[in-house]
Structures are given as C-alpha cells and as structure tokens.
Amino acid sequence: MAGLGKKVLIVYAHQEPRSFNGSLKDVAVAELGRQGCSITVSDLYAMDFEPRATRNDITGTLSNPETFSYGVEVYEAYKKAALSSDIVQEQKKVQEADLVIFQFPLYWFSVPAILKGWMDRVLCQGFAFDLPGFYDDGFLKGKSAILSLTTGGTAEMYSKTGVSGDVRYFLWPLQHGALHFCGFKVLAPQISFAPEFASEEERRGMVASWAERLKTIWKEEPIDCRPPWYFGQ
Amino acid sequence: MAGLGKKVLIVYAHQEPRSFNGSLKDVAVAELGRQGCSITVSDLYAMDFEPRATRNDITGTLSNPETFSYGVEVYEAYKKAALSSDIVQEQKKVQEADLVIFQFPLYWFSVPAILKGWMDRVLCQGFAFDLPGFYDDGFLKGKSAILSLTTGGTAEMYSKTGVSGDVRYFLWPLQHGALHFCGFKVLAPQISFAPEFASEEERRGMVASWAERLKTIWKEEPIDCRPPWYFGQ
Numbered sequence: 111m112a113g114l115g116k117k118v119l120i121v122y123a124h125q126e127p128r129s130f131n132g133s134l135k136d137v138a139v140a141e142l143g144r145q146g147c148s149i150t151v152s153d154l155y156a157m158d159f160e161p162r163a164t165r166n167d168i169t170g171t172l173s174n175p176e177t178f179s180y181g182v183e184v185y186e187a188y189k190k191a192a193l194s195s196d197i198v199q200e201q202k203k204v205q206e207a208d209l210v211i212f213q214f215p216l217y218w219f220s221v222p223a224i225l226k227g228w229m230d231r232v233l234c235q236g237f238a239f240d241l242p243g244f245y246d247d248g249f250l251k252g253k254s255a256i257l258s259l260t261t262g263g264t265a266e267m268y269s270k271t272g273v274s275g276d277v278r279y280f281l282w283p284l285q286h287g288a289l290h291f292c293g294f295k296v297l298a299p300q301i302s303f304a305p306e307f308a309s310e311e312e313r314r315g316m317v318a319s320w321a322e323r324l325k326t327i328w329k330e331e332p333i334d335c336r337p338p339w340y341f342g343q
Numbered sequence: 344m345a346g347l348g349k350k351v352l353i354v355y356a357h358q359e360p361r362s363f364n365g366s367l368k369d370v371a372v373a374e375l376g377r378q379g380c381s382i383t384v385s386d387l388y389a390m391d392f393e394p395r396a397t398r399n400d401i402t403g404t405l406s407n408p409e410t411f412s413y414g415v416e417v418y419e420a421y422k423k424a425a426l427s428s429d430i431v432q433e434q435k436k437v438q439e440a441d442l443v444i445f446q447f448p449l450y451w452f453s454v455p456a457i458l459k460g461w462m463d464r465v466l467c468q469g470f471a472f473d474l475p476g477f478y479d480d481g482f483l484k485g486k487s488a489i490l491s492l493t494t495g496g497t498a499e500m501y502s503k504t505g506v507s508g509d510v511r512y513f514l515w516p517l518q519h520g521a522l523h524f525c526g527f528k529v530l531a532p533q534i535s536f537a538p539e540f541a542s543e544e545e546r547r548g549m550v551a552s553w554a555e556r557l558k559t560i561w562k563e564e565p566i567d568c569r570p571p572w573y574f575g576q
Contacts, residue, residue, distance in 0.1 A: 125397060126411040161394040161456035164358060178359040181495070217463045219520025220453060223394035227456030245506060262414070273478055275570050280520060283513045287452025337508050341574045 112328055113145030119207035120151045123214040123225040130305040131260055133317050135213045138258070141324045150203050154224045160196060161227020167194045181235060188236035200232040209327070210255045210294070216262065219280040229288055238292040248293025254332065255294040257284060258302075258320065265303040277301060278340045286335050295332035345561055346378030352440035353384045356447040356458040363538040364493055366550050368446045371491070374557045383436050387457045393429060394460020400427045414468060421469035433465040442560070443488045443527070449495065452513040462521055471525040481526025487565065488527040490517060491535075491553065498536040510534060511573045519568050528565035 120138060124131035135151065142149050152159070163180050165172070168187040172178065187193045193201075204210060214225050221229070235241070239248045261268065261277075268277040285296045300323065302316040333339050353371060357364035368384065375382050385392075396413050398405070401420040405411065420426045426434075437443060447458050454462070468474070472481045494501065494510075501510040518529045533556065535549045566572050 125413055128410045129412070155395070155397065158395075161460060162388070162391075163450070163455060163457070164388065177361045179362070180358055217396070218459070218466075218524075219516030220459065222396060223456045223460030223463050224396070226451070226453065226459045227394060230450045230456050233451075270570075275515070275519065279512075279570070279574070280516045282508070283452030283516060286508065287513060291451075337503075337512070341512070 111146035112325065113142055113147035116142075116145075116147045116208045116328065117206050118142050118147050118149045118209045118211065119203045120149065120211045120213055121154065121225065121228060122151055123154045123212075123222050123228075125155045130302070130313060130317075131213055131215055133313075134258055134260070134300075134302065134320055137317050137321045138211060138213070138324060141321045145325075150207070152200060152203060152228070154228060157196075159224055159228060161224050161230070163227070163230050167197060167231060168192060169194060184231075185235040188234055193234070197231050197234070200228065201237050204232065204238075204250065204253075207253060210253065211258055212255070213258045215260045216280075219274075221284065233288065233292055244291050244293070246293065248291055251293030251295075253294055254297055255289045256297040256300065256327075257281070258300040260302045260305050262306065263304060264307065268303070276340075282340045285333075286340070290335040296335045297327070297330050298333055344379035345558065346375055346380035349375075349378075349380045349441045349561065350439050351375050351380050351382045351442045351444065352436045353382065353444045353446055354387065354458065354461060355384055356387045356445075356455050356461075358388045363535070363546060363550075364446055364448055366546075367491055367493070367533075367535065367553055370550050370554045371444060371446070371557060374554045378558075383440070385433060385436060385461070387461060390429075392457055392461060393464070394457050396460070396463050400430060400464060401425060402427060417464075418468040421467055426467070430464050430467070433461065434470050437465065437471075437483065437486075440486060443486065444491055445488070446491045448493045449513075452507075454517065466521065466525055477524050477526070479526065481524055484526030484528075486527055487530055488522045489530040489533065489560075490514070491533040493535045493538050495539065496537060497540065501536070515573045518566075519573070523568040529568045530560070530563050531566055 120135060122135045126132060139149055139151065165178060168183050169192045172183050173186045212225065214221050238250055243249060263274050266272050267274045270276045281299060289296050300320055305313050305316065353368060355368045359365060372382055372384065398411060401416050402425045405416050406419045445458065447454050471483055476482060496507050499505055500507045503509045514532060522529050533553055538546050538549065
C-alpha cells in the first residue's frame with residue numbers, strides 16, 4: 111500500500127468519459143486506489159466549471175467598486191473568506207492534496223480554457239502565493255504536481271528539430287510560471303503522444319505505462335524546474 | 344492615412360474599461376482610426392464570451408454521438424457551416440482583418456482563460472488550419488498578429504537571469520504554437536511591464552509609446568518565429 115494515507119486530486123479536463131484522456135484518468139483512479147490513496151476528481155466539464163475571472167468571484171461588496179481590479183479584489187476576498195463557493199471548494203481540495211494530477215489534451219500548446227480558468231481562479235494570491243511568497247516559497251510547497259497530457263502532434267514533431275520544437279518548451283509557462291510559482295514540486299510530465307494516430311495496442315500501452323509509473327510515484331524526485339531543464343544550459 | 348483601407352480586429356480581455364489594459368485598447372482604437380483603418384473590437388468580458396469547448400459549439404447532429412471528440416466534430420461542423428453563431432461571428436471578424444491585436448493582462452505566463460477559450464474555439468481546424476496546412480501554410484497567412492500584454496512582474500524579473508526567465512520563453516506557446524501555426528505573421532510583442540507598480544507618468548509613457556509604435560505598424564517586418572528568436576542560437 112505505497113500510497114496509504116496519501117491524498118490525490120485529479121483535475122480532469124475532457125468532455126468525453128470514453129476518451130483516451132478518460133482512460134488515463136480512470137487508470138490513475140484505479141491504481142492509486144489500489145495503493146490506498148484517497149482520491150478526489152474535479153471533472154471540469156461535468157461540473158460546467160466557470161473559466162472566466164469576473165466580479166462574480168467575490169461575494170459581497172468590493173474594496174474599490176469604481177475601478178475593478180480582479181487581482182486586488184480576489185486577494186481581499188480570500189482574506190475575508192468572501193470568494194465564491196466554487197473557488198473555495200477547489201481550494202479545499204488543493205489544500206488537502208499531497209499530489210495534484212492535471213489530466214488534459216493539449217490545446218494550442220497549453221491547457222484547454224476550462225483548465226486555464228481553474229488555474230486563474232483557484233490559485234489566487236493569498237491562497238497559493240503572496241508577494242513575497244512565491245516559487246520555492248509558494249504557499250503550496252510540500253505538495254507535488256504532475257501534468258499528464260495528450261498531444262495531437264507526434265513525438266517527432268515535438269523534438270528539438272521538429273516543426274513544433276522541443277516538448278519542454280511549451281511546458282515552461284505551466285510548470286514554472288504556474289505550478290512552481292505556487293511552490294509545487296513538479297514531477298516529470300506524462301506525455302502521451304498522438305493517441306489519435308496510434309493503434310489500439312499502442313494506446314493500451316500508453317495507458318499501461320502511466321499505471322506502471324504511478325506504482326512508484328511516491329518515490330519520484332521532482333525535476334529541477336528552472337530554465338536549463340527546459341532550454342538547455 | 345497610413346492605414347487607409349486596412350482592417351484591424353482587437354481581441355480585448357479585461358474586465359474594467361478604466362483599467363490600464365483599457366487605456367491601451369482605447370489608444371489603439373484612436374490611433375488606428377486616425378490612420379483611416381476600419382476597427383472591430385471583440386470585448387470578451389463584455390460579450391460574456393464562452394471559453395469552454397463543448398458539444399454546444401456544434402448545431403444539429405454529431406457525426407459520432409457515441410464518443411464525443413471535440414476536434415473531429417468541430418472540423419465537420421465547420422465544413423457543414425454548423426458551428427455555433429458566436430464562433431461564426433468571430434471567424435468572420437478574423438477573416439476580414441489584416442491585423443489582429445490581442446490586448447490582455449498576463450495570467451500565469453499566458454492569456455486569461457476567456458481569451459484562451461477564444462483561441463480554442465475560434466481558431467478551429469478547417470478555418471484556421473488543416474492537416475496539412477499549418478505553420479507557414481496556415482490558412483490565416485497574409486494576416487499579421489501582435490500580442491499587447493501587461494505583466495505583474497517587472498522587466499528585471501522577466502530577464503534571462505531573473506526569477507521568471509526571459510520574457511520570450513512564455514511567448515512561445517502563444518506566438519509559435521497558436522498564431523504561427525495558423526499562418527499569422529507575428530509582429531514583435533508590445534509588453535507593458537508592471538503598470539501597477541509604475542508611476543502615473545510612467546504609465547502615460549507606456550500608453551504613448553504604444554500609440555507611437557502603431558503609427559508605423561504597417562511598415563513593420565514580422566519576427567522570425569522559430570526557436571532561435573525565443574531561446575537563443
């Protein structure tokens with residue numbers, strides 16, 4: 111029971127339960143459950159999660175109703191416990207988690223908008239970081255995070271000499287700019303290349319290798335989340 | 344009348360008209376109008392633009408209702424003219440534009456979710472690209488695009504040796520992965536660093552320099568949107 115007592119949050123962004131992303135999510139739930147982990151899934155499309163950062167995220171009055179500043183108002187609302195309930199619920203899940211897994215298909219070299227909205231709204235100042243209180247001092251330090259994503263393009267396209275450049279290039283904003291900024295230790299990404307162009311057997315192999323990796327996930331060391339990992343020296 | 348007959352689309356993502364981003368949008372409308380350009384603004388928050396990529400983006404029946412694949416269904420719907428009207432309207436604006444300006448505050452080293460949703464939904468296969476038909480052969484070739492963004496962090500933080508790394512690192516997914524992929528010629532980004540920490544005079548200076556640059560925008564050469572521009576060598 112490698113994960114006994116560990117808590118895992120899976121933030122899952124796919125519209126279709128029978129999709130390849132759905133299979134990767136399901137196999138993670140199964141494997142981590144087998145280890146004795148307690149698992150929570152935020153199924154963003156099923157929740158119809160709100161991606162837009164607006165005044166509705168603050169309950170009650172604003173500190174400056176004349177000129178609305180989202181960052182300022184959300185920071186104040188966090189301190190007064192006046193954030194909207196959907197944000198508060200997600201923050202509780204993050205707070206309790208030892209490991210957060212993001213499961214998504216790559217859209218435009220990044221997360222789908224619904225997951226970007228989760229990051230924009232849930233990881234707010236006061237909760238996930240402060241100024242100072244970011245990167246290695248981010249408030250979510252002690253937790254680990256991992257991106258598990260599928261691509262449309264092949265591994266060859268995402269190579270240093272491929273048309274889409276090294277796969278690590280597009281990981282920088284997500285892993286460093288968002289996760290590391292909040293203090294997460296970032297584990298190596300799990301990238302399933304081009305499942306749509308793969309055979310059924312290759313797809314099963316990608317799902318199996320994710321399950322296999324999760325068996326020893328609690329022993330993994332984080333990557334060194336600084337420019338050399340992404341861009342070389 | 345440097346811009347006479349030119350068409351500009353400004354995709355604008357800020358909640359507050361009196362914000363610094365609002366001022367940058369307003370000065371662009373004023374300067375480009377003075378040049379004789381025809382200008383359209385997509386004010387995403389005011390439009391309550393939908394960021395989520397869902398089944399609702401397809402009117403009528405699906406080609407495979409058993410297992411929903413967003414990419415497949417949207418591609419089919421584009422070809423059958425069965426995309427939802429909000430997507431169609433934005434595609435018309437893009438189709439008519441010579442230049443698209445994206446005006447936004449940087450959220451987590453990227454665009455706010457509402458703007459990410461515009462990219463995810465509007466720049467669909469069939470309209471903006473096909474396979475083949477991407478990067479230099481993307482369907483929006485002949486058009487220019489420019490990111491005009493504001494940051495929370497200072498220029499020093501966004502330097503090669505700064506905590507947030509070179510500013511160009513986070514531009515890669517947006518400029519190369521999205522805009523170049525669709526065939527856009529990418530003009531150099533307009534980055535207004537840390538307006539919240541700037542004096543009123545410095546803020547006025549940043550707005551003025553954007554207006555000044557726009558006076559000769561039609562003569563600008565695009566950047567060479569490949570890895571060396573972003574990562575060196």
